[in-house]
Amino acid sequence: MEELVYKQLNESVFQETMENGLKVFLLSKPEMAKTYGIFTTNYGSIDQTFTPIGKNEKVTVPEGIAHFLEHKLFEKEDRDVFQDFTKLGASANAFTSFTKTAYLFSATSQIEKNVDTLLDFVQDPYFSKESVDKEKGIIAQEIRMYDDQPDWRSFFGTIQSMYEKHPVKVDIAGTVDSIQEITKDDLYTCYETFYHPSNMVLFVAGNIQPEEMMEQIRSNQAKKDFKEMPEIERFYPEESPSVAKSEDSIKMPVTTAKTMVGVKEDVSSLNGEELLRAELLSGMILDFYFSRSGEFYEELYKDDLIDDSFQFETELDRQFGFTILGGDTRKPDELAERVKKMLHSLREKRISEEDFTRMKRKKIGQFMRALNSLEFIANQFTHYHTLGVDLFNVLPVIESLTTEDADQYVEHWIKEDRISVFKVLPQE
Incomplete structure (x- = not known):
């Protein structure tokens, strides 16, 4: 574990890269009652075309799949993970952006158990055809809700007028039609490619003891097996510097x-x-x-x-x-x-x-x-x-x-x- 000292700000961050490649950063704030943890993968809505791990040819997955995958990770075969956090007195959430997907919690107690819960549910995917089909209806409703919001339409409309080919022009949630194409196998393909620990970062900040927390994270990760990960190949269309529409x-x-x-x-x-x-x-x-x-x-x-x-x-x-x-x-x-x-x-x-x-x-x-x-x-x-x-x-x-x-x-x-x-x- 290495300590990064920032004298100008009077702050210290402890960092370590786990054997599986996961990068961990800890910021101790003992004066705070709350602790906040966020587990992020370097994978967002623009990463539609890539070479899946173990494959030789690139694929293009349906629009909105990164956001869909975020939703599905909370649902396990026997439970909803939100309930696990609630039982531990924590508030949990997640978000998908153009380039990242993040899972997070905040809590004032049982921090160690909450960190384990965060790591464990993200690193243990479960997708079934039935649950995927059910989720399509839920996300389609979410997309229609945003389609009725003038602020959201003006934001994405502006991006779409600027970009002709780049996937940043596509709504992060995809379209009602595109999410219908998503399959269980698509989700596993994206998960196995982008959710390897070496493509992820864990940051925990708040009322924690860095040495104890880092040891706990080491122990958590040592119990899990991950194959070695080659560098991810992502592909994006060539985009003109000029706007698509004036x-x-x-x-x-x-x-x-x-x-x-x-x-x-x-x-x-x-x-x-x-x-x-x-x-x-x-x-x-x-x-x-x-x-x-x-x-x-x-x-x-x-x-x-x-x-x-x-x-x-x-x-x-x-x-x-x-x-x-x-x-x-x-x-x-x-x-x-x-x-x-x-x-x-x-x-x-x-x-x-x-x-x-x-x-x-x-x-x-x-x-x-x-x-x-x-x-x-x-x-x-x-x-x-x-x-x-x-x-x-x-x-x-x-x-x-x-x-x-x-x-x-x-x-x-x-x-x-x-x-x-x-x-x-x-x-x-």
Whole structure:
């Protein structure tokens, strides 16, 4: 077991790679009553085409299978795993993203038993044809529910207008039709390929003794047999840097339109820290201009183009990246044109040293406050780890950013052929 010491933050993380390849990270917070554990596999909705372990030819599985698999792991032959956690006084959950699937719990007691339960249920799959067929109806209902939500439709509609071929354009849950194609054998194929311990990370944070917890995890893993794992071969279609559609829209039963402006990011040449720097700079620049205290936000608000639903986000990950801005508006066309014009104008604008110093201080403050949350630490540490970045090294990276970095980033950021507009319009 190795101790990683971060003097600037007065934090220590204990790490060890188990003999089967599982990477374990422990953060002791004895002042906390709660403990949070998250068990994550580097496998998400975009991983549709791959070479199964033990096979020579690649396969393409149905859309939404990673999310489907997440649901099915909680169901065993004789019980529902949620009940196991409830009996131990824990709250359990799971989520699937574009690139990861995670299983988690939080509890204030019986932590050792909860950690064992987390490891054991994820590492012991059970799928039957009957239970798979039953789950299709449940997930189809979930998909239809999201299809009725304007915010969700505008988010994925924007991504679909940006991406032509990449599976990031597909709803994480898949479609009602695609999940009907999923079989028990498909689930086992995906599980055996992506749920090997060497493709997974366990992070436990809270009121724990690191030495005792690590020994318990070693003992848990030593009881299980896993074959040696070759590197996973994943395949993604070639995607143009340009957006698939410069504009698209749908009509829904809404009283107020929604306008979203998407910027398709080029992450093809970025490694771990470069990806982090791009994510930080994008977030800081958008916050400076488009947050409620920003110059652009005030201008849009005064002109009655936006309300307090206006928001923005940037997501940069392996294989894809995008920025989305927008919200409710009574003037969808005008808002789209104004936001596009503002984004293009960033090249001509220069952020002063004084303003940039303020931006960095704000970012540092947000980051330091977030470190009070066990969930934030565990989730983000795991996320950044898969990208080759250490969460606790984010602070020095923020401190190292300069106005020159911001200028250089903006220079290559906004291009007309990488911008797409998506609108949700009221039905006539």
